Amino acid sequence: MRSKLAKYGAILIVVIALASIAQAGCSCRGGGEGTWDGPAWAESTLDGSSNEAATVSGTEAGIGGEEVNQADSDGNDKICSPAISAQKLLDWLGGDSKPLIVYVTNTPPKSSSYIDGSILLPSRSLIQADGSLKPLSDLAEVLGNAGITEDDDLVIYGDCFSCGDDTFVFWAIKYLGHQKVQILQGTPEDWAAAGLPKAATTTTRPAATYSPDTCPELLADYDSVAGGEVQVVDARSPDQFAAGHIDGATNIDYNRVIEDGWIKDDSALTEIFGDLDRDRPVAVYTKNGGRASIVWYALQNLGYDARLYTWNDWLSHQS
Structure with a gap:
């Protein structure tokens, strides 16, 4: 009996190791199959362009436009010493x-x-x-x-x-x-x-x-957002959020996660993200990918399964 258990245990270890190797190509978590249409997303207009600015303490300061997401292949662990x-x-x-x-x-x-x-x-x-x-x-x-x-x-x-x-x-x-x-x-x-x-x-x-x-796991798509498969974070300012946002979105202004030129510490981030469920994926969007990427980075730094989404994509499905 012990020999059989040892044998099965060895097989299980090999399977786990192979699974880890298979995931190593991305070393990131996310939506899995069916969450993203890469070519369509890459050709769609994002919410920021090269002349779009990122708000710094209420003033605009510049990046050019996309959104970011990443996560670890080991569940809610910090990814890749970021x-x-x-x-x-x-x-x-x-x-x-x-x-x-x-x-x-x-x-x-x-x-x-x-x-x-x-x-x-x-x-x-x-x-x-x-x-x-x-x-x-x-x-x-x-x-x-x-x-x-x-x-x-x-x-x-x-x-x-x-x-x-x-x-x-x-x-x-x-x-x-x-x-x-x-x-x-x-x-x-x-x-x-x-x-x-x-x-x-x-x-x-x-x-x-x-x-x-x-x-592709680093991006959320319209269906997952509209269908409630992900939690949605709007990383724009409260005024922008009040002017219009995705139904059910939580407003977390990207300025809230920054202090002294860097991401706030884990305890502060834990409080900021306190209303989010760690066991559910999070899609972050803004009209400027730079802003969304900052909140996305803070989320993944706490081990959340964070993905990027765009306000433009949402609007394109509302007409």
Whole structure:
């Protein structure tokens, strides 16, 4: 009897291991089959465009437009170490195997200096002129032209976390199935205090071929939102929410999840998201993907199964 139990236990371990390997292509949770029509979504107009702004303390400040979602293959666990401290990055840069540092803000840094070795990947480069996400092949080409491959260790940073560039690009890269990507935690002042090396310009890498392994689970579709399969969070301002929103949506202004240039701590986020059910997926939307991506990032950082949705898609189904 014991030998049979041991045998079955070994088989179960193998099955679990194989299942984990099968999920490793995305390392993200989400809607599963039938939740997203990728080509249709990628060609649809999103709620932000390259001239759309992200509100920072009530003023508009700029990103270009999509929405972001991610989650872990292990249920409500934090995904893929999504943040790295300045000190840990400094230590990493001192080793033999260095990460690729990616600057994602659409304008040069206010300090006129980049982290040494940074390449440039503006969030706007992932968006079409009409505000829609570029097709998959074009996204892969953008990354490849920047010298990025799917095997690179990426550290993303920008000059304005509350503008949403960091979290949007993070989402987009995770959507392409990239495994090793993190956001640099903190502010430019924190990075300078940690002693991260500076440079006056970005660097370039030879063009490469980027082979995506997409994660459609990072997006919610109209049917799942309209059918009540997901909880819906409107990350716009209270005034925008009052002017019109998806039925049943909870208003969580993206400004509420930010403090001192970074995501608030877990205890604060737990209180902010207290009305949400951790056991049900959450779709976050705004008219600006940068804003939605910030709230999405905060949700997944607490282990929620968070996905992205767009106000434009909802409106397109109301006519």
